[in-house]
Amino acid sequence: MGQPLEKLREDLDSLSGSISSQARSIALGIVALVWALITGSDVSKLNLSSGDRQDLIWPALLAILSLLFDYLQYVVGYWNTLSVYSKAETANKKEAVFNKKGFWYRARYIFFVLKQIAVIVASGWMSMLLLRIVLR
DSSP: OOOOHHHHHHHHHHHHHHHHHHHHHHHHHHHHHHHHHHHOGGGGGGTOOHHHHHHHHHHHHHHHHHHHHHHHHHHHHHHHHHHHHHHHHHTTOSOOOOOTTSHHHHHHHHHHHHHHHHHHHHHHHHHHHHHHHHTO
C-alpha cells in the first residue's frame, strides 16, 4: 500500500533539513581543517610544501561556496514564501499554493543541488589532497 503524499512531503522536509545540516558541518570542517593545516605550527610534521598550501585553498573555497549556496537557498526560499503569502493575503485566501515553475521556487531547488555538489566535490578534493600529502 502506498504512502500518503503528506507523509512523503514530511519525509522530504526532514531529509532535506538533515542533508543541509550535514553539508554545513562538512563544509565548516573542511574550512577548519584547511585553516589548521595552513596556519598551524605542527604542519611541519606533514611536510607541507607551499604548493600543498596553495592546493588546499581550493577545497576550502568550494566549501565556502557551498555555505553561500546554503544561505542563498534560504534567502530565495524566504522570498518565494513571502511572495506566495502576500498574494494569498491580498486575495483574502486561507490557503496558498507554491508555483513550482516560478523563478524563486526553482532557484531554491537549484541552490540546494549546487550546495550538495560543491560540498561533495570539496570533500573528494580534500580527501585526495590529504592522501597525497600523507603518502609522500
